[in-house]
Amino acid sequence: MTAAAAHKTIPELGTIRFENVTKKFGSITALDNVSVEFAANKINVLLGLSGSGKSTMLRHINGLNKPSTGDVWTLGTPVRSASPTTLRALRNNVGMIFQQFHLVESMSVLENVCTGKLGSLRGPRFGLWSYPRYVRENAMEQLARVGLADKAFQRAGTLSGGQQQRAAIARALIQRPTVLLADEPVASLDPLSSAGVIELLAQISREENLTVICSLHQVQIALEFADRIVGLNAGRVVLDRPAAGLTHNDVDGIYAPVPVDERVKIAV
Amino acid sequence: MGAPRTTNTEIPLPPRPRPGVNRIAAWSALVVLLTAAIWSVAALEINVASMVRSLDNAANFFSRMFPLDFPPLGELLVMTGQTLAIVIVATVLAVVLSLPVSIFAAANTTSGPVMRGVARTIIVVCRAVPDLIFAIVLFRIFGLGAFPGILALGLHSIGMIGKLYADAIEQMDGGPAEAVRSAGGTRVQWITSTVIPQVMPQLIATALHRFDINLRTSVLLGYVGLGGLGLELANALRTMQYQRGIALALIILLLCIAVEMLSGVIRATLLGRVSTDRSGLLGFIDRIAAGWVTAPRGGSEPQRTRHGTMRIAPQWDSERIRRFAGVALTIAVVALATVYADMDFSTLFDDLLALPQVLGMFLPPSPQDLLDVLVEAMLVTIQIGLAATLLGLVLAVPIGIFAARNVAPSVGVANLFRTIIVIIRGLPELILAIVFIVITGLGPVPGTLALAIGSVGLLGKLIADSLEETDVRVQDAVRATGATGIQVFFAATLRQTAPQIIAHVLYQLDVNIRSATLLGIVGAGGIGFFLINASRVQEFDVVAFIIAMVIVTVLAVEAVAVWTRRVLS
Numbered sequence: 072m073t074a075a076a077a078h079k080t081i082p083e084l085g086t087i088r089f090e091n092v093t094k095k096f097g098s099i100t101a102l103d104n105v106s107v108e109f110a111a112n113k114i115n116v117l118l119g120l121s122g123s124g125k126s127t128m129l130r131h132i133n134g135l136n137k138p139s140t141g142d143v144w145t146l147g148t149p150v151r152s153a154s155p156t157t158l159r160a161l162r163n164n165v166g167m168i169f170q171q172f173h174l175v176e177s178m179s180v181l182e183n184v185c186t187g188k189l190g191s192l193r194g195p196r197f198g199l200w201s202y203p204r205y206v207r208e209n210a211m212e213q214l215a216r217v218g219l220a221d222k223a224f225q226r227a228g229t230l231s232g233g234q235q236q237r238a239a240i241a242r243a244l245i246q247r248p249t250v251l252l253a254d255e256p257v258a259s260l261d262p263l264s265s266a267g268v269i270e271l272l273a274q275i276s277r278e279e280n281l282t283v284i285c286s287l288h289q290v291q292i293a294l295e296f297a298d299r300i301v302g303l304n305a306g307r308v309v310l311d312r313p314a315a316g317l318t319h320n321d322v323d324g325i326y327a328p329v330p331v332d333e334r335v336k337i338a339v
Numbered sequence: 340m341g342a343p344r345t346t347n348t349e350i351p352l353p354p355r356p357r358p359g360v361n362r363i364a365a366w367s368a369l370v371v372l373l374t375a376a377i378w379s380v381a382a383l384e385i386n387v388a389s390m391v392r393s394l395d396n397a398a399n400f401f402s403r404m405f406p407l408d409f410p411p412l413g414e415l416l417v418m419t420g421q422t423l424a425i426v427i428v429a430t431v432l433a434v435v436l437s438l439p440v441s442i443f444a445a446a447n448t449t450s451g452p453v454m455r456g457v458a459r460t461i462i463v464v465c466r467a468v469p470d471l472i473f474a475i476v477l478f479r480i481f482g483l484g485a486f487p488g489i490l491a492l493g494l495h496s497i498g499m500i501g502k503l504y505a506d507a508i509e510q511m512d513g514g515p516a517e518a519v520r521s522a523g524g525t526r527v528q529w530i531t532s533t534v535i536p537q538v539m540p541q542l543i544a545t546a547l548h549r550f551d552i553n554l555r556t557s558v559l560l561g562y563v564g565l566g567g568l569g570l571e572l573a574n575a576l577r578t579m580q581y582q583r584g585i586a587l588a589l590i591i592l593l594l595c596i597a598v599e600m601l602s603g604v605i606r607a608t609l610l611g612r613v614s615t616d617r618s619g620l621l622g623f624i625d626r627i628a629a630g631w632v633t634a635p636r637g638g639s640e641p642q643r644t645r646h647g648t649m650r651i652a653p654q655w656d657s658e659r660i661r662r663f664a665g666v667a668l669t670i671a672v673v674a675l676a677t678v679y680a681d682m683d684f685s686t687l688f689d690d691l692l693a694l695p696q697v698l699g700m701f702l703p704p705s706p707q708d709l710l711d712v713l714v715e716a717m718l719v720t721i722q723i724g725l726a727a728t729l730l731g732l733v734l735a736v737p738i739g740i741f742a743a744r745n746v747a748p749s750v751g752v753a754n755l756f757r758t759i760i761v762i763i764r765g766l767p768e769l770i771l772a773i774v775f776i777v778i779t780g781l782g783p784v785p786g787t788l789a790l791a792i793g794s795v796g797l798l799g800k801l802i803a804d805s806l807e808e809t810d811v812r813v814q815d816a817v818r819a820t821g822a823t824g825i826q827v828f829f830a831a832t833l834r835q836t837a838p839q840i841i842a843h844v845l846y847q848l849d850v851n852i853r854s855a856t857l858l859g860i861v862g863a864g865g866i867g868f869f870l871i872n873a874s875r876v877q878e879f880d881v882v883a884f885i886i887a888m889v890i891v892t893v894l895a896v897e898a899v900a901v902w903t904r905r906v907l908s
């Protein structure tokens with residue numbers, strides 16, 4: 072554990088850097104010449120209006136999207152030109168959680184967590200028994216960690232939203248990632264579950280010394296939770312500062328209305 | 340945006356939207372089809388007078404039918420077992436072949452446009468080639484036996500199963516797959532770990548549905564030599580042993596109904612919610628199972644067994660026992676069926692070596708000197724399909740209306756008609772055709788009547804269902820204007836459902852033309868008769884010509900039906 076934690080503190084390994092990244096979907100410019108470096112081993116929060124490019128930015132970090140021009144460096148790997156094998160190895164080190172949890176609802180919670188390990192397993196898997204014993208044990212430990220050990224054998228669809236997001240966090244943790252991406256992890260949750268999930272994320276990130284990049288819509292949560300805040304507006308970085316000392320006023324600038332012609336370009 | 344409109348200026352009447360060229364063409368196509376159907380009914384001489392004339396026959400037939408002559412129980416069980424074994428193996432084979440095809444055919448799981456095109460082509464071709472034709476060709480290649488018969492049923496089933504599987508995969512939530520992708524999972528991994536589990540209930544339900552259909556078809560294939568109940572039935576009727584034949588038909592009917600009911604129950608439990616009610620034996624098992632674990636505290640401790648090891652498997656509660664028993668039973672049944680189906684692979688290698696030579700016999704397709712006759716027979720087949728669909732529709736509309744709870748005079752009436760529909764759907768068309776042939780004599784009329792009744796089952800159900808799904812508020816609104824019940828029905832209910840009903844009717848036409856080519860082999864008129872004859876006298880170039888004609892017709896009808904459905908919906 073200590074050895075692993077030590078290597079994670081080497082800056083280059085935790086680094087994520089965007090270099091002049093532009094991403095176009097047809098005529099829509101989702102990211103517009105973005106250059107930014109995320110703080111390693113820290114909690115980075117992305118803020119911005121709907122459609123400002125938060126999800127697109129996160130998806131560039133693990134290569135779910137590739138830049139149109141420029142490049143993204145994740146853990147020392149240039150994502151744009153990465154081969155499928157390199158990308159698979161990279162994604163194995165990068166956990167991701169989603170607004171809609173993305174669990175297979177008809178599968179047990181434990182098996183859902185096991186699927187997080189697929190990046191380092193060979194061959195297809197079907198059913199809980201197809202995973203090696205150590206994976207199942209590890210999955211159980213991760214579930215215990217997020218407080219769901221007693222729900223391990225329930226169908227994922229029977230859990231509450233907050234519990235499903237915890238299960239999804241366990242699925243990301245079983246990868247033993249160095250980077251954790253979270254795309255609006257609490258947007259579908261009630262305030263109480265939201266607080267619980269954010270607390271859990273914060274605690275785990277500190278324990279594991281993770282580099283977290285998390286998009287959020289709630290400024291208040293962001294100010295409490297983040298080490299660093301990056302603001303996006305119409306695909307451009309408009310704020311990039313440590314969270315300490317930031318006020319609501321400072322952050323409000325991120326949400327400046329987008330000029331009409333730009334908004335049409337972005338929202339249509 | 341322009342300036343806001345003031346409300347007190349008179350709103351100009353919007354110009355009536357001009358119907359597009361496509362819509363006009365689609366409606367014209369419908370009118371042409373309807374005219375053709377009416378003409379077909381006339382041309383096939385399906386009318387009350389000819390029905391009355393055959394009443395004598397019917398009386399005669401019923402007197403010859405009794406007493407029913409059932410085969411000895413042992414023999415009967417052997418035949419039934421053989422039929423079920425063949426159908427089980429064929430359906431499993433179809434599922435195994437359809438799964439990869441559908442994965443390549445579905446937009447969200449395919450590996451690329453080329454493979455997707457190949458997969459879609461396989462599905463369309465398998466659907467267009469009737470099982471009978473697969474059977475004739477495969478029996479020629481491999482000789483008579485269970486294996487080519489199973490292959491024929493399996494290959495044709497890909498047409499339906501592959502399509503429905505691909506649809507299910509395309510409608511699935513892609514989120515879990517993306518989660519596995521972002522964890523570094525490969526395509527094969529995210530497909531097996533997230534796609535298959537998500538669509539599993541639909542996969543099983545579709546397979547069970549196909550099992551029902553294959554059971555019926557396997558009986559038909561008895562006419563070209565596939566063993567089991569169908570073969571015995573065909574032999575009995577060929578030698579005019581009606582007492583034996585009708586007894587077998589009755590047994591097949593009961594078997595079809597039993598299988599349909601069983602698969603209905605399994606589908607309902609799969610797609611519905613599992614009851615959490617644990618009483619009796621299940622509750623007892625659960626209480627014992629609970630004793631084997633220490634209850635975890637607050638979910639922050641891994642669960643442990645009594646011996647203190649971490650538990651990584653669910654306990655053997657009633658749920659797990661039930662699931663395990665289900666899987667074990669399925670495997671046992673399939674294994675047993677595979678053994679019992681008695682497939683003979685001993686000549687497989689030689690047969691495959693001879694394949695080019697055998698296929699050469701089919702080439703080039705040629706009508707020989709029968710071109711006129713064959714074209715006419717093909718036309719009769721189309722007429723049968725059209726006439727059967729029209730007659731079926733005419734009968735299905737009142738039945739469907741009375742079966743719809745929101746339109747029928749009372750719920751009791753609706754339930755009665757729902758029951759009638761279920762019974763009609765249970766009747767295998769082949770058995771109907773045989774009974775009608777015995778009554779009216781050989782020819783296209785019995786085939787048409789059999790298919791018409793078959794259509795009543797499906798169309799009646801679909802009409803009732805779509806009526807029940809109509810927006811009740813529109814009906815209330817029309818009723819509020821003081822309209823009568825009949826007016827409400829035409830102005831609101833029927834208008835809302837017309838596009839759906841037209842789509843169902845076109846689908847049924849498609850199905851009926853396909854079936855019309857098949858029923859010909861039992862003597863119900865049309866091209867099927869010539870198909871079976873040509874294969875019996877080994878004129879394989881004629882067989883190939885007929886196959887080509889059937890496939891072209893079926894594809895053309897399907898293209899028209901699909902296009903019209905899309906334009907009108």
Ligand SMILES: Nc1ncnc2c1ncn2[C@@H]1O[C@H](COP(=O)(O)OP(=O)(O)OP(=O)(O)O)[C@@H](O)[C@H]1O
Nearest residue numbers: 096099101120121122123124125126127128337338
């Ligand atoms: N796959 C895609 N195809 C086409 N356009 C896309 C795609 N993904 C994103 N976009 C567009 O890129 C822009 C940025 O989208 P993105 O999802 O990154 O915004 P966001 O900040 O995450 O918004 P939200 O808060 O609503 O999640 C939007 O205009 C969106 O429509």
Ligand SMILES: [Mg+2]
Nearest residue numbers: 125126127254
């Ligand atoms: Mg987003």
